[in-house]
Amino acid sequence: xxxxxxxxxxxxxxxxxxxxxxxxxxxxxxxxxxxxxxxxxxxxxxxxxxxxxxxxxxxxxxxxxxxxxxxxxxxxxxxxxxxxxxxxxxxxxxxxxxxxxxxxxxxxxxxxxxxxxxxxxxxxxxxxxxxxxxxxxxxxxxxxxxxxxxxxxxxxxxxxxxxxxxxxxxxxxxxxxxxxxxxxxxxxxxxxxxxxxxxxxx
Amino acid sequence: xxxxxxxxxxxxxxxxxxxxxxxxxxxxxxxxxxxxxxxxxxxxxxxxxxxxxxxxxxxxxxxxxxxxxxxxxxxxxxxxxxxxxxxxxxxxxxxxxxxxxxxxxxxxxxxxxxxxxxxxxxxxxxxxxxxxxxxxxxxxxxxxxxxxxxxxxxxx
Numbered sequence: 001x002x003x004x005x006x007x008x009x010x011x012x013x014x015x016x017x018x019x020x021x022x023x024x025x026x027x028x029x030x031x032x033x034x035x036x037x038x039x040x041x042x043x044x045x046x047x048x049x050x051x052x053x054x055x056x057x058x059x060x061x062x063x064x065x066x067x068x069x070x071x072x073x074x075x076x077x078x079x080x081x082x083x084x085x086x087x088x089x090x091x092x093x094x095x096x097x098x099x100x101x102x103x104x105x106x107x108x109x110x111x112x113x114x115x116x117x118x119x120x121x122x123x124x125x126x127x128x129x130x131x132x133x134x135x136x137x138x139x140x141x142x143x144x145x146x147x148x149x150x151x152x153x154x155x156x157x158x159x160x161x162x163x164x165x166x167x168x169x170x171x172x173x174x175x176x177x178x179x180x181x182x183x184x185x186x187x188x189x190x191x192x193x194x195x196x197x198x199x200x201x202x
Numbered sequence: 203x204x205x206x207x208x209x210x211x212x213x214x215x216x217x218x219x220x221x222x223x224x225x226x227x228x229x230x231x232x233x234x235x236x237x238x239x240x241x242x243x244x245x246x247x248x249x250x251x252x253x254x255x256x257x258x259x260x261x262x263x264x265x266x267x268x269x270x271x272x273x274x275x276x277x278x279x280x281x282x283x284x285x286x287x288x289x290x291x292x293x294x295x296x297x298x299x300x301x302x303x304x305x306x307x308x309x310x311x312x313x314x315x316x317x318x319x320x321x322x323x324x325x326x327x328x329x330x331x332x333x334x335x336x337x338x339x340x341x342x343x344x345x346x347x348x349x350x351x352x353x354x355x356x357x358x
Contacts, residue, residue, distance in 0.1 A: 188236045
């Protein structure tokens with residue numbers, strides 16, 4: 001059984017909840033958890049392969065946020081702040097485990113490859129229907145890329161965050177965010193290539 | 203494309219036209235197809251068990267915070283009381299001890315007292331002669347060749 005998902009609260013409500021939270025109102029913090037728990041979990045679940053570990057990371061995210069409320073200056077949104085905590089915890093965990101996939105390198109020798117330009121009329125974004133097969137492929141593709149690419153892809157394409165917001169969360173320049181997004185999507189295009197060509201064994 | 207991306211990653215200044223082309227490349231059909239596919243991945247919701255576990259952890263955390271506050275209050279409140287008491291004692295008692303019998307301020311009383319002391323001292327030095335006392339009071343100095351007359355003597 002799952003909890004009902006809430007949309008992110010707007011800025012005014014979020015600010016009011018933060019004020020109440022700072023005054024030790026536990027109900028305000030509970031409402032913020034309600035608003036963000038599934039989104040943070042969705043992100044962390046893709047960053048951490050093990051479901052139980054992911055659940056622990058998300059709990060740690062909210063506990064850290066609870067402990068650090070007095071250090072939150074409000075310059076960024078609560079969403080950005082929570083995702084930054086979550087991302088840092090994922091990175092810490094990954095450093096301990098050290099089993100993340102090798103990062104895709106920007107290699108000049110592969111510039112001649114055609115992976116960055118797939119002229120195929122079947123790549124029609126309006127017609128994307130994520131059936132079970134395609135979903136499995138997409139998830140496998142996401143899992144097979146490095147954390148650096150995966151985080152940017154998920155934050156931009158899944159969480160609808162702007163380049164600036166992502167740059168803030170990951171402490172990166174915007175140019176790096178864009179190039180990582182491009183590489184991540186290209187990697188997925190390669191993974192989905194066989195599916196798009198209509199191969200049977202994908 | 204790669205050299206451009208490397209430049210962007212290294213925070214180097216890039217050609218704005220190339221940057222615009224790169225933004226267009228991010229909006230190409232293939233890239234947007236993948237973006238749409240990622241968007242459609244279903245989100246896993248957290249379970250009620252997970253949430254109640256989180257609530258328990260947060261309760262423990264809140265108890266930790268309040269016990270720390272109590273400990274701080276237990277130490278700091280008596281210390282603050284002692285500090286306030288000491289400050290009051292200093293303000294009320296210490297000035298009384300060295301303030302008795304001496305005039306330290308520049309009040310009217312102090313200047314009167316000072317004038318009296320200096321007049322008293324000069325009186326001792328000069329003696330009680332009337333002439334000298336009169337001379338001192340108006341600043342008049344008797345010339346050495348002054349001839350005394352009987353009227354002067356009558357004034358005595």
